[in-house]
Amino acid sequence: MNKAREFDQSVVAELKALLGDRVSTSAAVREHHGKDESYFPCAPPDAVVFARSTEEVRDVVNICRRHRVPMIPFGVGTSLEGHVLATRGGVSIDMSQMNQVLAVHEEDLDAVVQPGVTRKQLNEHIKHTGLFFPVDPGADATLGGMAATRASGTNAVRYGTMRENVLALEVVLADGRVIRTSRRAKKSAAGYDLTRLFVGSEGTLGIITEVSLRLYPVQEAMSAAVCAFDSVDGCTRTVIQTIQAGIPVARCDLVCEKTIDAINRYKKTGYRVAPTLFFEFHGSQASVVEQAEAVQAIAKDNGGMDFEWATRPEDRNRLWDARHSAYFACLQLRPGARAVSTDVCVPISRLADCVHETMEDVKSYIVPVPVLGHVGDGNFHLVFLVDPAKPQEIELAKQFNSRLVARALAMEGTCTGEHGIGFGKMASLRSELGEAVDVMGDIKRALDPENLMNPGKVVAL
Amino acid sequence: MNKAREFDQSVVAELKALLGDRVSTSAAVREHHGKDESYFPCAPPDAVVFARSTEEVRDVVNICRRHRVPMIPFGVGTSLEGHVLATRGGVSIDMSQMNQVLAVHEEDLDAVVQPGVTRKQLNEHIKHTGLFFPVDPGADATLGGMAATRASGTNAVRYGTMRENVLALEVVLADGRVIRTSRRAKKSAAGYDLTRLFVGSEGTLGIITEVSLRLYPVQEAMSAAVCAFDSVDGCTRTVIQTIQAGIPVARCDLVCEKTIDAINRYKKTGYRVAPTLFFEFHGSQASVVEQAEAVQAIAKDNGGMDFEWATRPEDRNRLWDARHSAYFACLQLRPGARAVSTDVCVPISRLADCVHETMEDVKSYIVPVPVLGHVGDGNFHLVFLVDPAKPQEIELAKQFNSRLVARALAMEGTCTGEHGIGFGKMASLRSELGEAVDVMGDIKRALDPENLMNPGKVVAL
Numbered sequence: 027m028n029k030a031r032e033f034d035q036s037v038v039a040e041l042k043a044l045l046g047d048r049v050s051t052s053a054a055v056r057e058h059h060g061k062d063e064s065y066f067p068c069a070p071p072d073a074v075v076f077a078r079s080t081e082e083v084r085d086v087v088n089i090c091r092r093h094r095v096p097m098i099p100f101g102v103g104t105s106l107e108g109h110v111l112a113t114r115g116g117v118s119i120d121m122s123q124m125n126q127v128l129a130v131h132e133e134d135l136d137a138v139v140q141p142g143v144t145r146k147q148l149n150e151h152i153k154h155t156g157l158f159f160p161v162d163p164g165a166d167a168t169l170g171g172m173a174a175t176r177a178s179g180t181n182a183v184r185y186g187t188m189r190e191n192v193l194a195l196e197v198v199l200a201d202g203r204v205i206r207t208s209r210r211a212k213k214s215a216a217g218y219d220l221t222r223l224f225v226g227s228e229g230t231l232g233i234i235t236e237v238s239l240r241l242y243p244v245q246e247a248m249s250a251a252v253c254a255f256d257s258v259d260g261c262t263r264t265v266i267q268t269i270q271a272g273i274p275v276a277r278c279d280l281v282c283e284k285t286i287d288a289i290n291r292y293k294k295t296g297y298r299v300a301p302t303l304f305f306e307f308h309g310s311q312a313s314v315v316e317q318a319e320a321v322q323a324i325a326k327d328n329g330g331m332d333f334e335w336a337t338r339p340e341d342r343n344r345l346w347d348a349r350h351s352a353y354f355a356c357l358q359l360r361p362g363a364r365a366v367s368t369d370v371c372v373p374i375s376r377l378a379d380c381v382h383e384t385m386e387d388v389k390s391y392i393v394p395v396p397v398l399g400h401v402g403d404g405n406f407h408l409v410f411l412v413d414p415a416k417p418q419e420i421e422l423a424k425q426f427n428s429r430l431v432a433r434a435l436a437m438e439g440t441c442t443g444e445h446g447i448g449f450g451k452m453a454s455l456r457s458e459l460g461e462a463v464d465v466m467g468d469i470k471r472a473l474d475p476e477n478l479m480n481p482g483k484v485v486a487l
Numbered sequence: 488m489n490k491a492r493e494f495d496q497s498v499v500a501e502l503k504a505l506l507g508d509r510v511s512t513s514a515a516v517r518e519h520h521g522k523d524e525s526y527f528p529c530a531p532p533d534a535v536v537f538a539r540s541t542e543e544v545r546d547v548v549n550i551c552r553r554h555r556v557p558m559i560p561f562g563v564g565t566s567l568e569g570h571v572l573a574t575r576g577g578v579s580i581d582m583s584q585m586n587q588v589l590a591v592h593e594e595d596l597d598a599v600v601q602p603g604v605t606r607k608q609l610n611e612h613i614k615h616t617g618l619f620f621p622v623d624p625g626a627d628a629t630l631g632g633m634a635a636t637r638a639s640g641t642n643a644v645r646y647g648t649m650r651e652n653v654l655a656l657e658v659v660l661a662d663g664r665v666i667r668t669s670r671r672a673k674k675s676a677a678g679y680d681l682t683r684l685f686v687g688s689e690g691t692l693g694i695i696t697e698v699s700l701r702l703y704p705v706q707e708a709m710s711a712a713v714c715a716f717d718s719v720d721g722c723t724r725t726v727i728q729t730i731q732a733g734i735p736v737a738r739c740d741l742v743c744e745k746t747i748d749a750i751n752r753y754k755k756t757g758y759r760v761a762p763t764l765f766f767e768f769h770g771s772q773a774s775v776v777e778q779a780e781a782v783q784a785i786a787k788d789n790g791g792m793d794f795e796w797a798t799r800p801e802d803r804n805r806l807w808d809a810r811h812s813a814y815f816a817c818l819q820l821r822p823g824a825r826a827v828s829t830d831v832c833v834p835i836s837r838l839a840d841c842v843h844e845t846m847e848d849v850k851s852y853i854v855p856v857p858v859l860g861h862v863g864d865g866n867f868h869l870v871f872l873v874d875p876a877k878p879q880e881i882e883l884a885k886q887f888n889s890r891l892v893a894r895a896l897a898m899e900g901t902c903t904g905e906h907g908i909g910f911g912k913m914a915s916l917r918s919e920l921g922e923a924v925d926v927m928g929d930i931k932r933a934l935d936p937e938n939l940m941n942p943g944k945v946v947a948l
Contacts, residue, residue: 133731133836176676187674189683190651205923211832212864213648214901215637215687217908217916217945218927222650222683226676243733270594272704313774371672375594403673440675447678455678462666465934466679472933473926484678 033072033115037093041075041117044085048076048123059098059118062105063165063353064450065364065412065420071098071112076120080196080204080235083119087233088202090117091478098480099229101142101171104163106367107448109175109228113482119233121170127151128236135241136193136210141170141234148239157241160185163444164350170234176226178444180346183269183402184276184308185242187444192225196236200474210238223469228446229480231473247314248276249307250342251333253325254300258282258385258397260329261301262378265401267324269374273317277306277346278402280381284359285352285396285409292355293348303330303401304349306342356396356409363411366423370434371405371443380437381406384430391426392419405443431457447484455484494533494576498554502536502578505546509537509584520559520579523566524626524814525911526825526873526881532559532573537581541657541665541696544580548694549663551578552939559941560690562603562632565624567828568909570636570689574943580694582631588612589697596702597654597671602631602695609700618702621646624905625811631695637687639905641810644730644863645737645769646703648905653686657697661935671699684930689907690941692934708775709737710768711803712794714786715761719743719846719858721790722762723839726862728785730835734778738767738807739863741842745820746813746857746870753816754809764791764862765810767803817857817870824872827884831895832866832904841898842867845891852887853880866904892918908945916945 041049050056051073060070072095077083090097096116103110112118124140127148131137132155139148146166148159161172162179171177173195178187185191194208207220224231255261261280268275280303281289287299303325307317322333336345357365372380381397388395388408399406408430410423431441431454441454456463467485470477477487502510511517512534521531533556538544551558557577564571573579586603593616600609607627609620622633623640632638634656639648646652655669668681685692716722722741729736741764742750748760764786768778783794797806818826833841842858849856849869860867869891871884892902892915902915917924928946931938938948 131834131836133727134834135731135733136834176680178674178676182674186651187676189674189680190647199926203922203925205926206920207923209896209901209919210834210899211866211895211901211904212835213639213643213650213832213866213904215639215648215830215903215905215907216901216912216919217687217924218692218930219637219650219680219683219687220923220926222680223930226678226680231679245733266594270596272596272706310774310777312777313771316771316773369676371674373592373595373597373671374673375592405672405674434672435670438671440670440672440677442676443672443674444676446676451677458670458677459667461664462668462681463678464664465660465666465681468933469679469684469930472929 034093034095037089037095038073040089041073041086045075045082050074059100059110059120060112062103062108062110064106064108065366065414066108066111066450069111069113071118072115074118074120076123078123080198083198083233083235084202084204086117086119087198087200091200091202094476094478096478096481099174099233101168102144104165104167105175105448106445107450109446109448109483113449121168130155132157134210136238137241138236138238139169141237142168144168145172152241156244158244159239159241161188161191164353169237169239173225173234173237174227174229175446178400180277180279180349180400182400183278184274188225189222191240192221192237193240194238195221195224195234197224197232197234199232200479226446228448228484230470230484231479245308247309247311248342249314249318250336250345251305251318252297252345253303253305253330253333254298255302256300256329258301259378259382261303262381262401264303264325264328264330266374266377268321269402271320273320275305275317275321275402276308277304279304279349280399280401280406281349281352282397284394285356285398288355288359288396289348289352292358293351295348304345352398353409360393360411362413364414366410366412366420366427367445368408368427368430369442369445370430370439371403372434372437372439374404376437376439377401377404380434383433384408387429388426391422403443404439449483452486495554495556498550498556499534501550502534502547506536506543511535520561520571520581521573523564523569523571525567525569526827526875527569527572527911530572530574532579533576535579535581537584539584541659544659544694544696545663545665547578547580548659548661552661552663555937555939557939557942560635560694562629563605565626565628566636566909567906568911570907570909570944574910582629591616593618595671597699598702599697599699600630602698603629605629606633613702617705619705620700620702622649622652623811625814630698630700634686634695634698635688635690636907639861641738641740641807641861643861644739645735649686650683652701653682653698654701655699656682656685656695658685658693659696660693661940687907689909689945691931691945692940706769708770708772709803710775710779711797711806712766712779713758713806714764714766714791714794715759716763717790719762720839720843722764723842723862725764725786725789725791727835727838729782730863732781734781736766736778736782736863737769738765740765740810741860741862741867742810742813743858745855746817746859749816749820749857750809750813753819754812756809765806813859814870821854821872823874825875827871827873827881827888828906829869829888829891830903830906831891831900832864833895833898833900835865837898837900838862838865841895844894845869848890849887852883864904865900910944913947
């Protein structure tokens, strides 16, 4: 059941009868849907469909199930562990045309969107309301994809990840049932938390067709600051002390010297080339001043230089746009390279040790390795730039990553703070959670007994 | 499989071989474990065991499974929908002797506890650290029970419920496997969110034997205030406007005139007998003043009188102790009565309508019906005082509750904000989530194929 099968072309005929020219088997379209932002080689699906409604998704699922064809939901393809690759062939279900904001309930601080709406599109749509949606991975990903991968970002330290910010989902299951996981109330004790079961299930349990999300009022004062340090250790110590002091920073990100250099080149910015923390403070005028003063004092004790401020919205946006571009900027450090990205997250008390030991470890890598991350959560990334034509480079990067994962696990951390498992981290997941992974398999089998929903990702059956 | 069976006394012999005198079949002990704080008649288990370790729980589970005997975890028995009643007989596994705080990681703002530790015990234990655990249902429940029922309380509006505050669990499954659902990192994208699947599963998927919890720094300033209004409508309008303005209140609770009168009698307090909001504000001195001024202005616009303040810790504690006693105080309004409690939660924009229509509806009930709740979340309760010897009173209260649930669902709310499903709300769960309940059943079947873990609760198989 788990092996790739010969693709049954009658599936395409049935799909075309349903969707007309919104079914493609062209090489270009299939290739585009067979890769993400990871270094994994392209694994194209046999066909791509562009769905426009829940009913269409349900009908596609029913066709695929009857023919025992794998189905893989696709947003914009910015995952980092091969989540969307059609490693066993099948049909890629592109959700990008399901891109309507269905409702904005200003008075309840929530919105209901189709899964193809991107995070920037939503924020643009609600700009006039004085509300915003905080979860912001580097890419302008779709909210369906972000829910499916339990995405995170720079604001998570204050506002949480998709785990905390999805109120309810509509999901099409492998057997064609369409369920709604929860109501729109802010909290509920009504049965098993299906919402959070599907958040992070990476398309392996069902296909998300609607997402209800929490929104937040734009605060009276929102100020961003950049602070350069004489060492990465100084940065991490500052972060630890800030979090331990309970200062409610809205954002707290680290970029190393190499990363800031890459950003400067890519975005034509002029940041000082030094280990740097990016902060943001949200609240009333008075509380933002209080928070910033407290953090500045901590930074100063740890070798931090003066804060450079950005308070106007356009300046703050420019600053975080630079930060969000870091991954793509790093890729340019070695033209033609792909990235083997790492993603551990450790308890905050171990952050400095974990970053320090890791940077020592990777000193011997072929090229310098940028380090960056949402350190306020204990989450950081290394970007190993590899020549995709040289398997030995990929192998070497993977060895460093394995050691990093082992180090994080020894510190009671996780192998992935935000990128997810895909197929790239399945062995790490086993190292991290042991027999609990079998329980995930039990759940997968219960909801998708024929293993057709994004098979070969998260858990092996 | 679902019917009660004759209890096999050889189970008791095996349990006694394992636990000695920590196995009881006495009528008094069985009766104590056959009821909770609900109005449901006692349904005693056949035996009660007092576990002291995960290994003992696992061994008990293995014995029960071999004999196909139901098992029901028991904390302190303060659930409100019959969660712990042994409706099909079997063994009640009392966790109250597993009451050790295993670790406090001050620097990481977390703690690891055995499931029998109560919320007050934990807060007493960590008092010297400057940290606290916020989730506070009315009763001094066990943290294992609170995790199992996805408990909530007065602080949820700011700090979230057990959903947001459990970092990881250790769980004994029906087949005797012991799993750990997550690591201690603050966030993770490592596979399905088993932590949140077990939070709120009410003992039907496994038995929680260890809980890792988030802690929070005690804020520089924490001030509580009580504000009386000339109408409940004035209270609810104040709450809606406060939440919509994004003021980060730490607590925001409503007690109606009848409830405050009950509290005054029960706790010998002297609050003005009027619809009242209880607030608390956390933050720096400056931000607490800002928040309080903003809320006072809103309250004044809606018929609120002056704030009465409590800022010293002992005064704040007295105030919230009074609020927490509300349920028990209301019971005293009609000596000998039991309570049929309701628990809807609606989007905040519908709060005033839902409370208003409900109070109109219950005017005709036999005795006055107290209304109270964590209205900052849109969650409120009515306490129907019934004479347990008069089934027609219970029936009447249930009819009011059915109408209330229907009203809340029509407003996109939930049938239970915090009490959970137990067996009292299984039909309401179906009304709320439809086919999604079948998916819960699929998961239950996958993890507990013989339906031995607290059978007949949450989902019917």
